[in-house]
Amino acid sequence: MSSSCCRAFGGWLAGCGAATAVLASVVQTVLMIGSGGDIARLAGTTIALVPLSFLTFITMCFLTAIPALIVIWLAEQLHAQSVVFFGCAGAAVGALCISLLAPSGAIWMAGLGELFVVAGFVAGATYWAVTREDLGYSHGR
Template sequence: MSSTCSRAFGGWLAGCGAATAVLSGVAQTLLIIMSGGDITRLLGGIVALLLPSFLVFVVTCFLTAIPAAIVIWVGEELLIGSAVFFGCAGTVIGALSISVLLRSPAVWTSGLGCLFAVAGFVAGLTYWFVVRELEAGEYSS
């Protein structure tokens, strides 16, 4: 595997993890609000979210693999190294992913679409940051 390909793969996985963290963070924030200060109930909810968070990560990887590969390839071919490019591409991929997954206009009226767009933006920026850092480390060695 070439160093460019391994950097891209590592950045994509980190982006999927970042998107999962955003979505899980929102769920855990809702748990905090709904627990009403009951720490036992809160801890039970957090433990109960571990498996769904893992499943969110797997689904995120599955839904974004091909679109992310296309964006990464275009970025490499056109020598685009902009955080704005990858952040915006992540936003579009996040929005499209939830639209494909749920196939309902209610996704956008409920605000869920915006949440996934934000998670995609964070994923795109994470990809850009990880790849940039890996490149910098590669050239400093």
């Protein structure tokens, strides 16, 4: 496996981790607000969030594998090197994922769809940050 392929795989995993972190941080914030200052309750829910975050990461990996592969291939064909390209592509993948998870559209009405779009943007930007050396930035372009 070439180093650029390994870096792309690592970038994709890092992007999945970043998207998971975005989702988990929003859930954690809601839990902090909902705890009403009860530290013991907050600690318990925070501990319970760890396995949920792991499951979210695994789900993120399964849902984004093929769309991310398509985006990476497209970026290669277009010689895309922009964080904006990868961020927007990640946002589109995030929108696709939430649409697959909740096809009724109710999730968009609740405002949670936008959260997945933001998480996808962060994932795409993270991918770019990990792989930018392979995208040509190490050569002064």
